[in-house]
Amino acid sequence: MDIVITGLLLGGSYALIAMGLQLQYGVARIMNLANGELLVAGAFGAFWFFTAYRVSPLYSLLVVVPAAFCLNWLIYRYLMLPLVRRAKTSGHLEVDSILATFGLSFVLVGVMLAIFGGDFFNYSFLARPVIVFGDRYALNRIVAFLASALLCGSLYAWLHATRVGLNMRAVSVNPSAAGLVGINVSRLSALAFALGGAVTAAGGSLLSMFLTFDASIGVIFTMKALIIVIMGGVDDIRGAITAAFILGLAETAVAFLIDPGLTLAAAYLLFLLVLLFRPQGLLGRRKT
Amino acid sequence: MRREGLINLVVAALLAGTAVTGAAQAAEVIKIGAVAPKTGPLAGGAAITHWPNIQLWVKQVNDRGGLKLKTGQVKIELIEYDDRTTPGETIKAVERLATQDNADFLIAPYSTGLNLAAAPIYAKYDYPLVTSTSITDKVEELTKRYPGMFFTLGDTTSFTKSVVDIIKKAQDEGKVGKRVAMVNVADAFGIELANAARPIFTKAGLEIAYDRSYPLGTQDLAPVVKAAKAANPDAFVAWSYPPDTFALTEQAKIEGLDTKIFYTAVATAFPGYVGKFGKSAEGVLGAGGINPDTPQMQAYLKAHKEVTGKDADYWASAVVYATLQILEKSIEAVGTKDRKAVTEYIKNNSFDTVIGPVKYKDQNNEAFWTVGQWQNGVFQGVASTGRPGAKPVALKPAW
Secondary structure, three states: OHHHHHHHHHHHHHHHHHHHHHHHHHOOOOOOOOHHHHHHHHHHHHHHHHHHHOOOHHHHHHHHHHHHHHHHHHHHHHHHHHHHHHOOOHHHHHHHHHHHHHHHHHHHHHHHHHHHOOOOEOOOOOOOEEEEOOEEEEHHHHHHHHHHHHHHHHHHHHHHHOHHHHHHHHHHHOHHHHHHOOOOHHHHHHHHHHHHHHHHHHHHHHHOOOOOEOOOOHHHHHHHHHHHHHHHOOOOHHHHHHHHHHHHHHHHHHHHHOOHHHHHHHHHHHHHHHHHHOOOOOOOOOOO | OHHHHHHHHHHHHHHHHHHHHHHHHHOOEEEEEEEEOOOOOOHHHHHHHOHHHHHHHHHHHHHOOOEEEOOEEEEEEEEEEEOOOOHHHHHHHHHHHHHOOOOOEEOOOOOHHHHHHHHHHHHHOOOOEEOOOOOOOOHHHHHHHOOOEEEOOOOHHHHHHHHHHHHHHHHHOOOOOOEEEEEEEOOHHHHHHHHHHHHHHHHOOOEEEEEEEEOOOOOOOHHHHHHHHHOOOOEEEEEOOHHHHHHHHHHHHHHOOOOOEEEEOOOOOOHHHHHHHHHHHOOOEEEOOEOOOOHHHHHHHHHHHHHHOOOOOOOHHHHHHHHHHHHHHHHHHHOOOOHHHHHHHHHHOEEEEOOEEEEOEOOEOOOOEEEEEEEOOEEEEEEEOOOOOOOOOOOOOOO
């Protein structure tokens, strides 16, 4: 039971890290290597509100999320759209966007260094034990898990129950055909990219309750998000969520039952197995 | 048109060139190079321990007119490079400082690994390498190989031995049992300390009840702390790095891992540790420590806060500053930019620094703090290899 709950809590964090990238890559077709930096920016936002004004990271989401949405919309509009227009094939766009966002990640690290300095930053929020089925868990991790579940659920419902969501899934499946049936592909892509960025920043704010950050730690989150998104399959958000929880449970089981030193090895082994036997991802569709 | 532009460019460049040499003739400077992480995994530690001291020292020296050479006082011109915590970049930046920037002296890089990576290049250009954040058991081998390399922070075995001594003493006095839970971060630093500690624990008659490592960068340490607690230990020892030091402490609080001896290694001495954990930090042991009661140390802590706007850490910050004092005094005593003469001077003289007197014996400083403890909001040195002013170790109260 202990393994399952700890694993689910870890899976929840992983879902927060990866969901935003899934939207950006799955719909807007931008492999955003600055994903981790945007997550760290969200964490900085929560940290700043908490230490300067004693505002709870849960309330500061109300500011951080819209701000991240606008920032990411601008990034898409002014940095990505020229690449999208210029790209002849989706492969071409992938290469260009990887290079551009890789550069963007350095710019963001530099900006955060200039504003906040290079120190470690963290704070204590809801760092209290909660007893669930006789074992003790951190309240802040449980809150992050619940928020993550809420986000996953509402994103899924939105994608499947609304017209915009339907359009978005259409773009995700086939951008050119979606354009032919009257969907404004570039507007929807911008929306997906901005939404993805907002989800990532929300994840950063929530994770900052219990993780220690510094300005240049983003690449660690980018790596994790990449693994999860590719494991899950790029064109379905359920894939990323499933992969996040599988990874969380697997790492925790290995840490408890075998050796905590092998958690990373276990994660990469799983990744390798998925790549070998289901290269399209857990819930991905095989390309026809 | 195009050719004209080119000529203009050349003329401008020539003018700029003469302007620079003109300025250099007007006021001679001493060029000091610094290479350390500003980004990458170790940037957080360097931003607390390393860079602020360089800023403080350069400001203090320049405010009083510069370094006194035989030819008169010269101001310091500081040239900084970010090595992105990559040994290859450290080496490139040191080469660049030596050959392109013509730096007169270099400040040591940050961390054990980057110092070792840069040592051959310092030696190649005869720069004295007065390390301040380097801990290793290979001091003898390295100082023989590199005649300009000095060690100030201490060696691995002394750090582990002090921790074992503290637990052993508490056990002998009947205050704690003999079960020790030990974890370490799986990189060169953590592995070397854990390997050094195992035989010392066993020899002291203590029992290692739990002994596991976790990958570098892991902050999800619930399984580690749960398993450590299940081993029912009397003492908890973690050879940890900053992010995991914070994560282990928070998790131990949540799990109620309430050992009377609780030790986490790097970052326990950071002001941010007591900032995050407040009163809970009381009684936590960690690597390092200082003697906060000497007038030099008090003046240093005050100046650090005033000039850099943040608090020094309670361990290596002062050591970094002390190595800069040593460099400063040696350059002034020699009175020229002769690197070999300065190296010789460092070898043969004793220095009065912020951490007390430092005299290198075979290029190694043998008196250093090994363990500190949070006592009333200050990280007091409680164990050392010959530094005066150690406070007695207190048992940790419940979280």
